[in-house]
Amino acid sequence: MxxxxxxxxxxxxxxxLMNAILCLTLVVTGxxxxxxNPDNALVVGFKRAVSxxxxxxxxxxxxxxxxxxxxxxxxxxxxxLITAKGMGKxxxxxxxxxxxxxxxGQKAPYPIDADRKFNxxxxxxxxxxxxxxxxxxxxxxxxxxxxxxxxxxxxxxxxIFLTDQFHVIxxxxxxxxxxxxxxxxxxxxxxxxxxxxxxxxxxxxx
Amino acid sequence: xxxNKLTFSFLFSVLLISPAGAIPLQADPGEETKHISLxxxxxxxxxxxxxxxxxYTITDTVTGVTMKRLMSEQNVINPDVFYNSVHxxxxxxxxxxxGFKSFPHPLEARFESGWxxxxxxGNDPNYxxxxxxxxxxxxxxxxxxxxxxxxxxxxxxxxxxYYNPLARQDSSSRDQIYKSNAMCLRCHGNxxxxxxxxxxxxxKVLPKHEWLPNVDRHLEAVRCLDCHTRMTDSVLxxxxxxxxxxxxxxxxxxxxxxxxxxxxxxxxxxKENRDEKxxxxxxxxxxxSYVIGANHSKFISLTGILIIGMTLAFALVHIIFRIIxxxxxxxxx
Numbered sequence: 087m088x089x090x091x092x093x094x095x096x097x098x099x100x101x102x103l104m105n106a107i108l109c110l111t112l113v114v115t116g117x118x119x120x121x122x123n124p125d126n127a128l129v130v131g132f133k134r135a136v137s138x139x140x141x142x143x144x145x146x147x148x149x150x151x152x153x154x155x156x157x158x159x160x161x162x163x164x165x166x167l168i169t170a171k172g173m174g175k176x177x178x179x180x181x182x183x184x185x186x187x188x189x190x191g192q193k194a195p196y197p198i199d200a201d202r203k204f205n206x207x208x209x210x211x212x213x214x215x216x217x218x219x220x221x222x223x224x225x226x227x228x229x230x231x232x233x234x235x236x237x238x239x240x241x242x243x244x245x246i247f248l249t250d251q252f253h254v255i256x257x258x259x260x261x262x263x264x265x266x267x268x269x270x271x272x273x274x275x276x277x278x279x280x281x282x283x284x285x286x287x288x289x290x291x292x
Numbered sequence: 293x294x295x296n297k298l299t300f301s302f303l304f305s306v307l308l309i310s311p312a313g314a315i316p317l318q319a320d321p322g323e324e325t326k327h328i329s330l331x332x333x334x335x336x337x338x339x340x341x342x343x344x345x346x347x348y349t350i351t352d353t354v355t356g357v358t359m360k361r362l363m364s365e366q367n368v369i370n371p372d373v374f375y376n377s378v379h380x381x382x383x384x385x386x387x388x389x390x391g392f393k394s395f396p397h398p399l400e401a402r403f404e405s406g407w408x409x410x411x412x413x414g415n416d417p418n419y420x421x422x423x424x425x426x427x428x429x430x431x432x433x434x435x436x437x438x439x440x441x442x443x444x445x446x447x448x449x450x451x452x453x454y455y456n457p458l459a460r461q462d463s464s465s466r467d468q469i470y471k472s473n474a475m476c477l478r479c480h481g482n483x484x485x486x487x488x489x490x491x492x493x494x495x496k497v498l499p500k501h502e503w504l505p506n507v508d509r510h511l512e513a514v515r516c517l518d519c520h521t522r523m524t525d526s527v528l529x530x531x532x533x534x535x536x537x538x539x540x541x542x543x544x545x546x547x548x549x550x551x552x553x554x555x556x557x558x559x560x561x562x563k564e565n566r567d568e569k570x571x572x573x574x575x576x577x578x579x580x581s582y583v584i585g586a587n588h589s590k591f592i593s594l595t596g597i598l599i600i601g602m603t604l605a606f607a608l609v610h611i612i613f614r615i616i617x618x619x620x621x622x623x624x625x
Contacts, residue, residue, distance in 0.1 A: 120593070122585030124544035132544045132585060136505065184610075189617045233509050246509075247582035251589055258596035262603050269607040 091200040093289035098162060101153050102284055108146040109260065115139040116257050143227045150220060165203040166213050176206035188273070198289060208270070215263050219256050226253035331383035336371065338393070339384040344371045373454045387452075409446045423527045430524065430531040449475050469515050469557075476516040496536070503541065513581045514546075518557045525555070547585035554586075 094102070118135035130138065157163035179195040184207070187195075196205040204212060226249050229236050237245035274280035275290045283289040342348035346368055351358045374380065385393060391401025413424040431437055436444040446452075477498070479485050486497045504510045519540035521530035545552050 119547070119584050120588060122544050122548045124542065124548050132547050136543070189613055191617075191621050233506055244582055250582050250584065251592060254588065255592055255596070258592075258600070261596075262600055265600065265603050265607065269610070 090288050090290055092287055093198075093200070093203060094284055094287040095160070095162070096287070097152075097156055097160075099284060099287055101149055101156065104149045105146070105153070108142045108149065109264065111142045112139060112146065113257065113261055113264070115142065116254075120254065140231060143224075143231070146220075147224050147228070150224065153216070162203075165209070166216065168209060168213055173206065173210070177210065180205050180207040184270075184273075211263060211266070215260065219259055219263075223253065223256045223260065226250070226256065330381065332375065335384050340369065340371050343367055343369050369453050377452075377454050377456055379452055379455065406445075406447065407452070409450070409452075426524075426527050427529075427531050430522075430527065434521075434531060434533040435535050436533050448479075466512065469512065472515045472517065473511070476520075480516075499536065514553070514557055518546075518553060523552055523555050544585070547583060551583060551586035553583065 114129050115135040115138045118130050119132060119139065122132040122135075124132075129135075157166060176196065183192060183195050194205070196202060198205070229249050230246070230253065233246050236249050239245060240248055271280040272278075274283070279290050336344065342363060346363050346365065347360050348363050349358055349360055387407055389401040389404035391398045391404075410424055410428050413419045413422070414428070415425065431446070436448070479489075480496055481498050483497045501507050501511065517530060517533075520533055520536070522532040522534055522538075524530045524532070540546070540552065
């Protein structure tokens, strides 16, 4: 019998919604700029894409600040604390479950419950994205809004070129994360149960 | 000739020979002289002894009194820059009236007519590669020529004493962009000059280009010419300056894979087929620039798209297996 528990407080759900909308907007406008075409805009025209990308980037920075404070001052932050000891083994077990055990009908090695919001693979990827990739995206993104602060040259390359390429690489990583995140979210009790949880706040255990 | 035309003529004559007009845009005065002219000694002994510096000495042949005088700046030629220009090998009197040989210069010598580029270079097979005739045709269609009823000449931008072809060096380097833009700003950056040209002249002084994001970065990375001329396939540097309202104002004209900059600012570099180093429009890096949308790393784009594709393919295979085992899983549950 499944047991429901309140997993996502209101502020997390609101932040998540804002984060999702802004990240998608940034990805779409980012691709529109990178593969800009005057005859056939990818989704939005270059000029509009630049404006929307800048505004979304600023809003995402603000929403990220909210997330940081939330994690600092509420119990949500503990889910992002990684215990290094035995992490390799836990990651292997979870990965093995996704590619093999799941199909064999095995029980999830680290089922989601009231105390465990993320399985080990989720935890590592979320920590990586939230505490490493996003801050670097913010730094490089803000730098490009104020390019006068970027080093003119670094290792014989234009500073703005390196900053932008780094921003693009990080952007690609976020896109990959988004796809994986969305797909793994379909692997709950039912394909839609996790999506329902992030809307209602109530999580069904596996 | 009406009053406006007279004003133009006067103003451009002043510009041509004024200190601003004489700024050696095409070479740095500090550069080491590259050429040794056969006529250098002759020039220096006869002409540059006075015209090569601001202060010159004259001697009264009757009284023997010697005095120092200030040479009018418009008549000073910087020898170092002259000998670095394309016309370095000339004797002053090859172009200037023979009368200037004697001093004091006779009045009739001062009535010499000024030469324009085509007077020497037009229809000459030796210079065919530079397409002077096409440049001239473009120039005659430009707003500079049409709006001034032909008073504006090559000299207003290109001082033959100092001329060096920027575009045939590396037009896209920041230094060359600065020099090219300085040519425009000599007038368009000076309200005193523009204000005298016409009633609307002041409107053409350093327009703020506020529609550009990061204006300063744009203005130091591209030449005025790149947006304010009609792009041409034939000549290296377009000379048909268009009216301000016809200038490029669409971001994607530059910010796309087929950027017009490849036919303007980077024309020389792309013609030279420089290594693209795995980048779309890699020649743009000669400028230490990065034009979003116009150049990016092919490697990063391909790798990114490949990994995204692999992720989606993996998810698809996973879904297929999930669908296949669904009945079995249900049975076990």
